[in-house]
Amino acid sequence: MERKTCVSLRKFTDMRKSINGLITLVQESFSLDPFADALFVFCNRNRNRIKILEWDGDGFWLYFKRLERGRFRWPTEEDSATMILDVNELACLIDSARLEKKLSRKEVLERQIL
Numbered sequence: 001m002e003r004k005t006c007v008s009l010r011k012f013t014d015m016r017k018s019i020n021g022l023i024t025l026v027q028e029s030f031s032l033d034p035f036a037d038a039l040f041v042f043c044n045r046n047r048n049r050i051k052i053l054e055w056d057g058d059g060f061w062l063y064f065k066r067l068e069r070g071r072f073r074w075p076t077e078e079d080s081a082t083m084i085l086d087v088n089e090l091a092c093l094i095d096s097a098r099l100e101k102k103l104s105r106k107e108v109l110e111r112q113i114l
């Protein structure tokens with residue numbers, strides 16, 4: 001089984017963007033083909049939301065994760081605008097929020113959807 005490449009944009013992304021806006025970012029910021037066999041990963045300024053854009057050969061998938069507590073440890077201080085990850089590194093980046101949440105020991109007590 002072939003593993004996908006994950007391409008992460010280091011600068012923060014406006015999470016109001018949906019599929020078409022993120023495709024434009026992939027083309028302009030990454031200078032890459034959004035139809036490539038890759039996951040394109042975006043994070044907001046507060047580091048509590050990420051979106052992942054994926055082309056599956058038939059259409060685009062948009063995955064979204066919003067944290068109630070904690071933040072993703074998002075690497076931003078580098079020369080390049082993008083960062084290449086493998087799937088395991090992406091999983092570690094996503095799991096970094098769980099670690100930060102455990103360290104802060106704050107728990108979500110009320111579960112309400114607005």
